[in-house]
Amino acid sequence: MEGPAAAAHAAAKRWQVLSILAVCIVLTMTTWFSATAVVPQLMETWQLSSSLAAWLTIGVQVGFVIGAVGSSVIGLSDVMPAKTLMICGSLGAAIANLGMLFVDAALPGIGLRMLTGVFLALVYPPSLKFIATWFLRGRGVALGVLVGAVTLGSASPHLVNAIGGLNWQIVIIATSAATAAGALLLVLYVNEGPYPFPRAPFNPGRVKQVFFNRGIVLASIGYFGHMWELYAMWAWFLTFARMALELQQIGSPAMASYLTFAVIAVGAIGCVAGGILGDRIGRTLTTSLMMGLSGGCALLAGFVFDGPAWLFILVGLVWGFSVVADSAQFSTIVTELGDPMYVGTALTIQLGIGFMLTVVTIWLLPLAAATLSSWQWVFLILLPGPAIGIAAMLLLRRLPEAAGIAMGSR
Numbered sequence: 001m002e003g004p005a006a007a008a009h010a011a012a013k014r015w016q017v018l019s020i021l022a023v024c025i026v027l028t029m030t031t032w033f034s035a036t037a038v039v040p041q042l043m044e045t046w047q048l049s050s051s052l053a054a055w056l057t058i059g060v061q062v063g064f065v066i067g068a069v070g071s072s073v074i075g076l077s078d079v080m081p082a083k084t085l086m087i088c089g090s091l092g093a094a095i096a097n098l099g100m101l102f103v104d105a106a107l108p109g110i111g112l113r114m115l116t117g118v119f120l121a122l123v124y125p126p127s128l129k130f131i132a133t134w135f136l137r138g139r140g141v142a143l144g145v146l147v148g149a150v151t152l153g154s155a156s157p158h159l160v161n162a163i164g165g166l167n168w169q170i171v172i173i174a175t176s177a178a179t180a181a182g183a184l185l186l187v188l189y190v191n192e193g194p195y196p197f198p199r200a201p202f203n204p205g206r207v208k209q210v211f212f213n214r215g216i217v218l219a220s221i222g223y224f225g226h227m228w229e230l231y232a233m234w235a236w237f238l239t240f241a242r243m244a245l246e247l248q249q250i251g252s253p254a255m256a257s258y259l260t261f262a263v264i265a266v267g268a269i270g271c272v273a274g275g276i277l278g279d280r281i282g283r284t285l286t287t288s289l290m291m292g293l294s295g296g297c298a299l300l301a302g303f304v305f306d307g308p309a310w311l312f313i314l315v316g317l318v319w320g321f322s323v324v325a326d327s328a329q330f331s332t333i334v335t336e337l338g339d340p341m342y343v344g345t346a347l348t349i350q351l352g353i354g355f356m357l358t359v360v361t362i363w364l365l366p367l368a369a370a371t372l373s374s375w376q377w378v379f380l381i382l383l384p385g386p387a388i389g390i391a392a393m394l395l396l397r398r399l400p401e402a403a404g405i406a407m408g409s410r
Contacts, residue, residue, distance in 0.1 A: 013193075014134040018142055020189045021131060022149040027182030028090045028123050029153030031097040031116055032060055034175040035109070036235060037157030037257075038168035042109070045168070052106045054366050057235045059110040061359045063117020064124075068352030071121060077344025078197070082130035083190060089122025090183035098176040101169055124150065125348045128328075132335045132343075134193030139335065140283060140406060143328035144275025148268035151324050154234060155264035162257030197340045210346045215337040215401035218392045220350045222287055223330035225389025227354035229294060229382040230323050232361035234264055236378075237316070239366075240301070243375045248307045259313065263320035270325030275332075282410040283329040284397035288390045290326035294319055295386030302377040333396075336405050361385075 035042065035056040043053050071077060076085065096115040103109050128143055135142040156178075160171050210216060241263075242256040270290075277286040297319035304312040331347055338346045361382060368378045396402055402410040 014142075017134055017190060017193065018131060018145055020185060021127065022145050024086075024090070024182040024185045024190065025123070025127055025146055025149035026153040026156070027178040027185070028093065029120070029150045030156045030175040030178045031093045032120060032150075033057070033154050033234070034097055034157045034172055035060075035100065035113055036238075037161040038171050041168040046104065046106055046109065048106055050366055050370070052110075054363060055106070055110045056113055058359050058362050059113030060117040060120070061231065061355050061362060063114035063119075064121045065117075065352050065356045065359070066114070067118035067121025068125060068348050068355065070118075071125075072345050072348040072352060075342070075345050076122075077126050077129060077348050078342060081192070082126035082344075083186060083192065085122045085126045086130070087183050087186050089119045089126075090179055090186065092119030093123070094176045094179035094183070097172060097179065100172050121348075121352070125351050126344065128331045128347055129197065129335070129344045130190075130192065133196045136195055138279060140278035140329060140332045141272065141275035143332045143335075144271040144273075144278070147324065147328040147331075148271030151267040151271060152265055155261050155267075158238065158257050158261040158264065162254045162261060197343050209339065209342055210349050213338065213346075215396060215399065215404070216334055216346055216350075218396035218399070219330050219333040219337070220353070221392035222291075222389040222396070223327075223350055223354050224357055225385040225387070225392065226287070226291060226326060226330065227357050228361055228385025228388075229291075229298060230327065231355075231358035232365050232382060233298070233319065233323055233379070235362045236365050236375075237263055237320075239369075240305075240375050240379070241316070244305045244312055245309075247305070248309050248312070250309050259316065263316045266317055266320045267324035270321040270323075271328055273321075274325035275328055278326075278329040278332065279406055282397070283333055283406050284393045284402060284410050287326040287329050287393045290322045291386035291389045291393075293322035295383055295390075297322065298379045298382045298386070301379045305376040333405055337401060 039053050039056060042048060042056065093116050096112050096119060099112045099115075100109060103112065127146055131142050131146055132139055157171055157175060160166065160174060238256055238260040241259050242253070245251050245256055245259075274286055274290060277289075297315050300315050301319070304315050331350065334346050334350055335343055364381055365378045368381055369375045372378065397410050
């Protein structure tokens with residue numbers, strides 16, 4: 001379809017497709033933190049040390065990086081249909097996650113978590129390119145909704161765990177079933193939109209072209225600063241909250257899990273709000289604002305560690321809202337400034353390197369806590385990320401290329 005017919009079709013269908021795809025992503029991404037949510041049980045069952053337990057989370061990040069880098073090198077997101085990639089990735093993640101039921105030691109468990117990450121790299125980056133085929137205007141909101149879905153899916157295992165009385169095996173089965181259901185929805189109800197990106201033959205040179213686009217480079221540096229903070233906060237807030245609430249002598253052990261679910265899940269609202277702001281006032285300004293807010297919360301977290309409880313919870317919720325609110329805007333900029341022939345590759349490279357950085361901070365935080373004999377001040381390690389990210393986005397805002405961002409709003 002072309003011209004007015006395409007516009008009419010997109011207007012009628014795009015929100016329906018976005019809603020269904022968001023549900024698919026929520027279901028599929030539950031496998032990301034499925035093991036993280038039951039780490040206390042696995043530490044006892046498998047006799048894990050703290051460092052090995054951390055690798056149950058880090059393994060997914062490493063696997064995602066391997067999958068993202070591998071697919072970007074061969075340009076998989078630009079060669080194969082995004083729908084096919086997402087279906088294969090969802091089914092693979094469900095099977096790899098379910099495999100946790102059949103191992104009883106750390107190393108095979110970590111291997112399965114890495115494999116889960118590899119498959120999820122076939123879901124998340126292609127989904128961002130896919131929904132862009134339905135949206136020319138409002139693309140920031142659309143991608144914000146998808147990243148919000150990722151956020152909600154990532155938070156869900158904490159809610160399942162907080163309910164209590166559930167063995168870790170039930171959490172694994174539930175998240176695998178959810179991911180398989182997401183794949184089924186993709187098969188039945190989701191199709192590419194009327195503004196497709198052109199299929200591109202395999203060309204390794206596309207990777208090099210990404211690094212010569214200074215708009216994409218600066219947007220990616222902003223994203224890397226954002227990712228330095230995001231996943232370490234998500235991965236370790238449960239432990240941080242448990243220690244803080246225990247010190248404050250309030251609540252039951254489940255309260256920390258409920259709070260962690262709320263802190264991560266509120267980010268879904270933040271993603272939509274960030275998308276609306278990005279489309280209206282510009283993406284460079286929105287990302288800078290949100291990184292400033294989240295960095296401030298990382299700074300304040302240590303000061304409210306010992307209470308009062310209401311302030312600790314408030315800082316956590318504001319942090320959860322802002323730390324992910326800007327995430328989709330970096331990817332949206334890539335779809336706006338990148339050559340349509342390599343948008344999929346550019347997105348995958350951006351996400352792959354970003355997730356590589358998350359491995360570092362997820363690994364660093366428990367080491368810092370062990371060194372300090374406390375979790376109170378460990379989140380200060382995250383502050384350089386937002387600072388560098390803000391600098392990159394404000395520099396991008398001054399470039400002529402920024403006129404192509406958010407329909408001229410920069």
